[in-house]
Amino acid sequence: MNRIDRLSAILIQLQGKKIVKAAEIADRFNISLRTVYRDVKALQEAGVPVGAEAGTGYYLVEGYHLPPVMFSREEAAALLTGEKLMTHLGDHSNRKQFSSAMQKIKAVLRGTEKDFLESLEDNIAIVSRRPPVTEEFPNRFMSDIQHSLGQQLVLQLDYFAYHNETLSQREVEPIGIVFMSGTWHLIAWCRLRKGYRDFRMDRIKGLTLTSTTYDKTKRISLKEYMDKYGETDTPRLLIKIKASQATARRIGESKFFYGFTEEQAIGECMEMTFLFPCLFAFGRWLLTWGNNVEIITPAELTTQMKLLVLELKEYYL
Incomplete structure (x- = not known):
């Protein structure tokens, strides 16, 4: 990145936060603190009202604003990808807000960038198998x-x-x-x-x-x-199971909801490792795979499975 582009980017960074530390600028552009000081001085000499608080950071004087930001084609494509991800990974409240923000962003794009986004719209897809949202747990907070x-x-x-x-x-x-x-x-x-x-x-x-x-x-x-x-303050138990490669494929993404960490091929089978805090909940999930999986460790999980099977047997008989 040349210096002119870097100065423009620093100016945008300053407008994005109330206070920006010199170290933040240095880390973002992989430059020394000395270079940051020179760049900020260059902005000040160009008439940009950049203030400084000793030991805190830099800021733009209240009331100063940049003209509307123009996005590059690559930036616009990245934003479109973000919108697609938000549709699947955000909750109800954030999806609405993100969609509204994207409409404002698209409004300031040049005509060529708008055409470019429209050509990409139907060619980016996010495949997600997350459980459907229920009224009981509305997922809108x-x-x-x-x-x-x-x-x-x-x-x-x-x-x-x-x-x-x-x-x-x-x-x-x-x-x-x-x-x-x-x-x-x-x-x-x-x-x-x-x-x-x-x-x-x-x-x-x-x-x-x-x-x-x-x-x-x-x-x-x-x-x-x-x-x-790490992921939780609840102690997690090491669980290992073995399944045929066909069963491992059918398990698919559901394994990620149960602390899946890794898997490796052992002959014709896949050995899968999990870290999960509750054997009861893990056992209930394991029941769905019947005799297509084998528990390697811990022995307590095998005991838990026997109890669950007996419970089912008593219920249906």
Whole structure:
């Protein structure tokens, strides 16, 4: 990237945040802090009102705005891909907001870029096998959760715990959201359990955005949580099963909902490894594959399967 393009990009970056640290600019463009200082000085000399706070970062003086941004063809294509992903991976609230934003973005595109997007529209597809959304778990709380994170507002949840199939009410202080294992998760400090918890957002039955604030500086960051706990703060059990290659193909994407980590071919079979916190829930899923799978470890899972089979036998006989 030449310097003119970099200066324009820095200006856009400054307009995108209230305060931008010099280190953020350096990391983005892979340049030294000394070069950042020279670039910012060049913008100031060109008449751009860039202010600085010692030890904090740079900012644009209130009231200064760039003219409407023009997107390149590649940027427009990336945005279209994002829209397609949002249709499948976002929740109801975010899909509506993203669609509205995309209409505004398309409005400022040049005619050639609009034609280019229209030619791509039917040639980008996202195939997803996520479970359908039910009225019981409406999956429409993303916008409220994002508002809570931005304003540091406590949330009240009606949450269905999958491992024991109970509904409970929680007051939580959100620290972040993350997409993993095929679904969105809310990471928050739970006031009831007095600890950090991982709430699957497709298990939230109801949500209320309260007017009570919390101090996020008293909680760890999302990055610190992920570094410390990984995907969940609930201990996960190592599970290994063996299945024919045909069965492994039929299992498909459903394995990702049960902590799938890896698989390897062993002769005519596939050995699949999982990390999952609840043997009961994993066993119920395993029942759907009948005698087409074999449990390698742990032995407790085999015991759990025997109990589940006996329960079914008693029910039907």
